[in-house]
Amino acid sequence: MDNIQKRNPNMCLSPNWCISCRSSNEDMNHLFIHCPKAHKLWQQWSTEMGILVTNPNVKDLCLSLCRLTGSSAKNIISFNAAIAALWTIWVGRNKLIFTEKNSTNGTHGKIFAPSLEAGPQKAKFLKTTVKPQLH
Numbered sequence: 001m002d003n004i005q006k007r008n009p010n011m012c013l014s015p016n017w018c019i020s021c022r023s024s025n026e027d028m029n030h031l032f033i034h035c036p037k038a039h040k041l042w043q044q045w046s047t048e049m050g051i052l053v054t055n056p057n058v059k060d061l062c063l064s065l066c067r068l069t070g071s072s073a074k075n076i077i078s079f080n081a082a083i084a085a086l087w088t089i090w091v092g093r094n095k096l097i098f099t100e101k102n103s104t105n106g107t108h109g110k111i112f113a114p115s116l117e118a119g120p121q122k123a124k125f126l127k128t129t130v131k132p133q134l135h
Contacts, residue, residue: 019096029057031093038089045085049078 055061
């Protein structure tokens with residue numbers, strides 16, 4: 001069992017499936033990479049940033065993101081957009097667990113929708129407006 005489930009053993013987070021897709025055990029790799037909701041977010045990030053995400057686990061993903069650091073505008077934007085994607089996934093998961101846990105109206109898939117829709121437009125805006133600083 002992953003630490004996500006172990007943090008608060010008194011809180012009932014069972015069944016141990018992913019709250020977003022309700023089809024797999026929730027561990028860190030599933031939540032942030034392999035869950036269909038997260039995968040869709042990473043596909044959009046990859047398309048917008050021109051960087052292919054092939055990481056099978058979160059550790060490798062984070063190491064790859066750290067390699068993006070540098071002074072180029074594209075690297076800075078890509079890194080920040082990836083961190084925003086990770087944060088969006090985490091906040092979306094927590095919203096589902098703590099505010100919509102008993103919802104039966106099918107809203108569990110809509111948590112990621114605003115980010116999926118707004119992310120690429122913001123990324124396109126940043127790509128066209130951010131100019132690299134010449135020193």
